[in-house]
Amino acid sequence: DWTTGNVIEEQVAAIREQVGDRRAICGLSGGVDSAVAAALVQKAIGSQLTCVYVDHGLMRKGETEQVEKDFVAATGVQLKVVDAEERFLTALKGVSDPEEKRKIIGREFIRVFEQAQAEIIADEGPAVEFLVQGTLYPDVVESGGGTGTANIKSHHNVGGLPEDLEFQLIEPLRKLFKDEVRMVGQELGLPEEIVQRQPFPGPGLGIRIVGEVTKERLDLLREADAIAREELTAAGLDRDIWQCPVVLLADVRSVGVQGDGRTYGHPIVLRPVSSEDAMTADWSRLPYDVLAKISTRITNEVRDVNRVVLDVTSKPPGTIEWE
Numbered sequence: 001d002w003t004t005g006n007v008i009e010e011q012v013a014a015i016r017e018q019v020g021d022r023r024a025i026c027g028l029s030g031g032v033d034s035a036v037a038a039a040l041v042q043k044a045i046g047s048q049l050t051c052v053y054v055d056h057g058l059m060r061k062g063e064t065e066q067v068e069k070d071f072v073a074a075t076g077v078q079l080k081v082v083d084a085e086e087r088f089l090t091a092l093k094g095v096s097d098p099e100e101k102r103k104i105i106g107r108e109f110i111r112v113f114e115q116a117q118a119e120i121i122a123d124e125g126p127a128v129e130f131l132v133q134g135t136l137y138p139d140v141v142e143s144g145g146g147t148g149t150a151n152i153k154s155h156h157n158v159g160g161l162p163e164d165l166e167f168q169l170i171e172p173l174r175k176l177f178k179d180e181v182r183m184v185g186q187e188l189g190l191p192e193e194i195v196q197r198q199p200f201p202g203p204g205l206g207i208r209i210v211g212e213v214t215k216e217r218l219d220l221l222r223e224a225d226a227i228a229r230e231e232l233t234a235a236g237l238d239r240d241i242w243q244c245p246v247v248l249l250a251d252v253r254s255v256g257v258q259g260d261g262r263t264y265g266h267p268i269v270l271r272p273v274s275s276e277d278a279m280t281a282d283w284s285r286l287p288y289d290v291l292a293k294i295s296t297r298i299t300n301e302v303r304d305v306n307r308v309v310l311d312v313t314s315k316p317p318g319t320i321e322w323e
């Protein structure tokens with residue numbers, strides 16, 4: 001019989017058996033999959049698990065705090081947070097090309113994660129043999145089903161560790177679909193904001209600023225995004241929408257009039273979409289009054305933004321993200 005209780009019980013037993021008295025590492029992204037995978041492994045082996053969260057400074061408002069505070073409070077997990085905002089912003093300085101941004105963010109992410117990994121191993125000894133991954137059933141099918149070990153090259157070796165660290169993978173979500181993962185997360189008592197979180201790209205807000213990524217622009221976009229999310233939630237629309245990227249056109253300016261005078265500010269784009277699997281998507285027909293509320297609030301509350309526009313493009317031809 002499939003129940004979330006059975007799934008949890010079965011996985012906890014299997015993980016205990018697999019890990020024994022050794023140790024595991026898990027990277028948290030703020031997303032559902034890694035959170036549920038980590039919570040399951042935590043339930044099975046407790047303090048033998050260490051989680052790593054790389055704060056690249058490209059998260060939305062409140063998301064890092066959700067991981068640092070709420071997730072830790074709900075699970076009791078041992079968490080290492082790496083504040084790498086400076087490093088990512090420095091690496092992204094002067095870069096506007098979307099692919100270039102993605103490459104830089106991906107590269108820096110791996111470097112920071114590996115460094116944290118090496119530090120944990122230096123602290124805890126060579127018994128760190130397992131890496132937890134939130135692989136879902138659709139990912140398993142897509143990649144042909146093979147798995148087992150991951151070779152992680154460590155560029156930042158500490159204390160005479162071998163050049164190539166070999167980890168065995170723990171993938172407790174391998175048989176589950178997304179909705180089942182959410183149910184398991186709920187059963188494990190994870191915060192609603194994490195369990196019901198809509199998809200969010202790994203490169204974060206870095207690919208939602210058209211133009212160069214700076215701290216100032218990120219802060220501005222974070223404000224606009226938080227307002228859009230707040231109003232969509234208040235209108236009860238979270239389940240009707242697959243996701244709603246909020247995009248800052250940092251290199252575009254338009255003329256406006258606000259308060260006493262003329263402004264020359266940036267547009268914010270709302271990109272609400274409905275979709276089954278993100279392969280194709282349609283733009284969501286949001287109620288006009290909700291759009292009006294979001295627009296009014298963003299232009300009133302977010303400095304330097306004097307225009308809000310709605311993306312009415314399906315996928316294809318438009319992708320969901322702008323970059």
Ligand code: XMP
Nearest residue numbers: 199200201202203243278315319320321322
């Ligand atoms: P596109 O823009 O290609 O996005 O229509 C499809 C889905 O994938 C998400 N996305 C990403 N997710 N890392 C991720 O984990 C990425 O680099 C990435 N890029 C896009 C996007 O949010 C949408 O759900």
